[in-house]
Amino acid sequence: MSVYDILKDWGITNYQVIDKKAIEEITLGASILATGGGGDPEIGLLWAYKVLEEGKDIVMIDPMDIPDDILVASPACLGAALVLTEKPPNEEVLNKAIETLETYMGKKLQATIPLECGGVNSTVAYAVAGELGLPVIDVDGMNRAFPELQMTSWATSGVHASPTVSTDDRMNTTVIDTQDDDLMAESIARKVAMSYGGISWVATYTMTGADVKRTSILNSQSIAWDVGKAVLEARKGHNDPVEQILESIKNTRNIEGYRVFNGKITDIQREFGGEMNKGFSLGKVIMEGIGDYKGQTAELDFQNEWLNLRVDNELKCVTPDLIAIVDIETGEPIRTDIMRYGYRGSIILISAHERMRTEKGLEAFGPRYFGYDFDYVPVEKLNEKQKQEAK
Amino acid sequence: MSVYDILKDWGITNYQVIDKKAIEEITLGASILATGGGGDPEIGLLWAYKVLEEGKDIVMIDPMDIPDDILVASPACLGAALVLTEKPPNEEVLNKAIETLETYMGKKLQATIPLECGGVNSTVAYAVAGELGLPVIDVDGMNRAFPELQMTSWATSGVHASPTVSTDDRMNTTVIDTQDDDLMAESIARKVAMSYGGISWVATYTMTGADVKRTSILNSQSIAWDVGKAVLEARKGHNDPVEQILESIKNTRNIEGYRVFNGKITDIQREFGGEMNKGFSLGKVIMEGIGDYKGQTAELDFQNEWLNLRVDNELKCVTPDLIAIVDIETGEPIRTDIMRYGYRGSIILISAHERMRTEKGLEAFGPRYFGYDFDYVPVEKLNEKQKQEAK
Known part of the structure; x- marks a missing residue:
């Protein structure tokens, strides 16, 4: 059959x-x-x-x-x-x-x-x-x-x-x-x-x-598919892959994503041991802004995945909302397991699906579960100002 | 049924x-x-x-x-x-x-x-x-x-x-x-x-x-049963439980056991952590001789169970051969998980069954598997002299 x-x-x-x-x-x-x-x-x-x-x-x-x-x-x-x-x-x-x-x-x-x-x-x-x-x-x-x-x-x-x-x-x-x-x-x-x-x-x-x-x-597979298509299209036309990703998300999920930073990795602080470390890649990454973002500093917490983002010490995104860092030219994702000093990337933020934002969800994979001492705030709320400025 | x-x-x-x-x-x-x-x-x-x-x-x-x-x-x-x-x-x-x-x-x-x-x-x-x-x-x-x-x-x-x-x-x-x-x-x-x-x-x-x-x-259950009976008999008749245990082993297994030490626990060195420690009770025990054994010192390695015995730095028993320490008066076993400073016991040694002494057996539970840097020697060999003296 x-x-x-x-x-x-x-x-x-x-x-x-x-x-x-x-x-x-x-x-x-x-x-x-x-x-x-x-x-x-x-x-x-x-x-x-x-x-x-x-x-x-x-x-x-x-x-x-x-x-x-x-x-x-x-x-x-x-x-x-x-x-x-x-x-x-x-x-x-x-x-x-x-x-x-x-x-x-x-x-x-x-x-x-x-x-x-x-x-x-x-x-x-x-x-x-x-x-x-x-x-x-x-x-x-x-x-x-x-x-x-x-x-x-x-x-x-x-x-x-x-x-x-x-x-x-x-x-x-x-x-x-x-x-x-x-x-x-x-x-x-x-x-x-x-x-x-x-x-x-x-x-x-x-x-x-x-x-x-x-x-x-x-339909998360279709959404990923559309993002993949958008980036490959951008590569072909030498367009900005970040723009294409944000447009794809807007088309498929009817939400705004945020481009909040362009920068270069200047420090990777990996942690080992401790109760939370179960063979995971774990630590903090510092990026210094380039281009429009020169003079700003981004700090990312990660545990296998990116979890939280602060720009100039201001919280911009908290797990489970999505942080993607992609190569500025190619849109290729920068992963925590292969990132290196000097990598240049754009940081994109995307709201998590409502089914990930329930009370039980935030208990299970919100910031406190991972040991961070602050509460979840939706990425839309943390980036209200940016949205207004963009208008 | x-x-x-x-x-x-x-x-x-x-x-x-x-x-x-x-x-x-x-x-x-x-x-x-x-x-x-x-x-x-x-x-x-x-x-x-x-x-x-x-x-x-x-x-x-x-x-x-x-x-x-x-x-x-x-x-x-x-x-x-x-x-x-x-x-x-x-x-x-x-x-x-x-x-x-x-x-x-x-x-x-x-x-x-x-x-x-x-x-x-x-x-x-x-x-x-x-x-x-x-x-x-x-x-x-x-x-x-x-x-x-x-x-x-x-x-x-x-x-x-x-x-x-x-x-x-x-x-x-x-x-x-x-x-x-x-x-x-x-x-x-x-x-x-x-x-x-x-x-x-x-x-x-x-x-x-x-x-x-x-x-x-x-038939190891019958053997244990006979040992248990012998000790309870000894308690009733106020006889020496060690004597009774050795006699029981002689009767059921047709081998000689060895009484090699009477002493008092004077030091317990417990180890924690390390690759070998998997939640086990692990370390070394020192006993000072009493009665006929006054002036002698026994040193036992243990990892949940007694593994090796040295008396005055001379190897007397190596895993998988059996080391039992029993209360001198009652024959009650002294266990590694409850032993305390001051406990008085007799040390008895018994040959392991031939099915435990194969080449594969000694690889799997001989002294080197447990991280001790010496080879297995049968308890009969290590106590030949004692046997001759006893004759």
Whole structure:
């Protein structure tokens, strides 16, 4: 049974065929929206290319079209991004995870959902869907990338990361069933990844079609796709990629993004150890303004992803709102795991989806969860002045 | 179906009914042979009493009588002994572990096997067998207690700790399937216990009846039982418990044990942190000789269990051979987790079973595995002189 038979069965006539160009665009867009994290896009991209080159179909469908009673799950990579670069994925590993999940659940998987927007985990959901002949659903659970498994709109809406099946390339397999305790699922999954040598491949967030509709960040893949297209267009026409990204966000989400800074990385303060450090890339980055922003200083907190931004000591953006830093010329995202002294970038701020801004959401991935001693303030509020000036 | 129906089915007419007195004797004997570890005997004892008081039967059978094709596993406690004292076991937890194991294996469990000789884990196998209406088999996998899951005659003979199901009292459940990698099983199971808060209840070492016969320490429960009886007899008759223990070992195993020291604990050097410290009680103990041993100094290395003994800087016993320290008057074992300055004890040395002394065994739980820079020498060899003097 091919993916098209499934779509026919579900009465779905509206779908997106994902070809190599589409995968390239989605991966670029997702890695920009990954807020500095999400890992090396090259890895997911090559895997998806391989699936397509084998003649398999990758098809994306709208979440509102899926039947309520289907079973879906999120295939993803969990662990240290750096290790991943050394140990590229192997489809056997995720097949084993999904097979074990199906045995444990006593049910077959019917579609995949990307865990987050990110260079690796967006694309992994497409590659696995292609491998298994299932559709991928146009959603994610984070609206960006985040460092921990429980930091999703799914978990904060009562859909849990349990069971999570974690595998490695020697076919070690761990089934983690923590019922409604997503912090426990994260704690165990993280430690299992460490035992495996730093990287694990998981199948997680098993849920129904109805749960997908109720709790996901809807159409986030299409939004990433459009951002990717916009940046590639800008490159072709030698246009300003930041302008194109902001226009794309305006078109797809009907919200204003903010370009708040152009600068050069002048200091990277990495921290190690401590209770919060679970193999994460963690610390602070200083950028000195260039061009219109000369004389200003930007300071970014990061824990795998960019979390908070201050410009001249004034708070400009707080997690879960999105901070993207892109190369001024190419729009290529600057990631926390590869950034270097001297990198030049534009900082873009984008409001998080409303499903990420609930009270439970701010508890789970607002600034205090990460150990920062201030409250969440929406990025629109922190940048009111800029907006007025721009008018 | 009761346990007696199972025995009838297997054609077994020779079995031991384990009543409260038997459980008391076995638990005492096992905690003496636990070489300073194995946890608080009170915990397993009370659980087994409860099972008996509910009218359930606990029956022990000889390993050589069991059918080759039955499926058995070891229910056990894995974690920090100190936490266990604060969180006594709950039968629901191990039932959940075994149920999950059965689902994962697609087969029913037919008997239990004790993981080690120890105050908790010997008795847990009896209690769970009683709960489930299964027989307990007269074996263990360690011939003593040891700190890590892979330190068994089973693992060193090719029977693996995989799958291991780990549960806690909030019904969190983790299935750890590491195929033939028992160090990986230990690594993950240990970390899962830490995530659970320090203690986990596991069902592990799933094996066939044929595997039990080929790889276990046979009749080790009977041996522990006899040691327990001997000590209780000594207490009643105000006899020397050490003498009685040595005689019991001579009777059941046909080997000589050694009484090498009477002394008083004068220094306890506990270590924390470091790569080897995985929540274990770890360090060195100094005892000053009393009575016949006045002027001599004993030095013991421990990591949860006693591992090595030196008397006046001369090596007297090396892991996996057994070191037991018992109260001079009562024969009660002195455990590493509760020992205090001033405790008076006799040190007894006993040869490990041949199945613990294989090349693979010495690699897995000889002194170098624990980080000591010397080789294993059999306790008989290290105490030849004493033996000759005694003649």
